[in-house]
């Protein structure tokens with residue numbers, strides 16, 4: 082069986098991926114600080130103001146990254162991959178992939194770019210980004226872009242979740258879901274690279290992956 086290097090991720094895809102990773106790292110670090118101020122200076126000190134500032138800057142980067150990613154899925158000249166994210170198609174193929182992961186079958190069908198579990202996980206992460214941003218915006222007391230009164234505009238989120246204290250709990254829980262996703266995601270990329278010897282892990286750095294040609 083022959084393999085050849087295929088250019089899987091253009092620079093735009095890779096940059097967007099790493100912007101997202103940095104944004105999540107900053108959000109988790111600063112979010113932990115806002116939750117539990119571990120550096121002296123206390124809850125109201127200058128360190129806290131900076132942590133809050135970087136928390137919102139990273140949140141803007143994360144949302145912008147998602148908007149850019151959706152745009153690329155629909156309009157990229159490199160690879161318009163929106164069709165790979167069809168929920169019905171991926172749910173239909175899910176048993177095939179689960180049977181493989183649960184050691185029921187030794188092989189699975191060939192998928193163009195994302196296996197069904199992967200595509201559904203990425204869609205879930207996109208939804209989680211929206212949910213976490215909305216709950217974060219509802220907790221924010223200042224003005225977004227200097228003129229949108231966040232507390233007013235996102236009050237409906239607090240109402241839907243049963244009050245601000247619930248919004249805070251959901252916001253905090255969603256961070257843990259991100260952390261669990263990252264752990265599983267990195268593990269799966271390493272596993273796939275080790276089992277299939279197809280350079281999956283390195284592909285998000287270099288852009289290139291080994292693909293079967295016959």
Ligand code: HEM
Nearest residue numbers: 094098101102105203206263266267270281282283284285
């Ligand atoms: C240190 C952290 C991370 C590493 C090492 C990493 C690694 C990778 C690798 C190797 C791929 C390529 C997978 C393949 O070709 O099948 C990939 C793709 C992807 N990763 Fe990550 N990842 C990290 C963090 C994240 C985070 C935090 C998110 C989302 C919150 C994420 C979302 C995605 C998505 C959506 C793709 C598909 C490509 C795209 O749509 O841009 N990753 N990642």
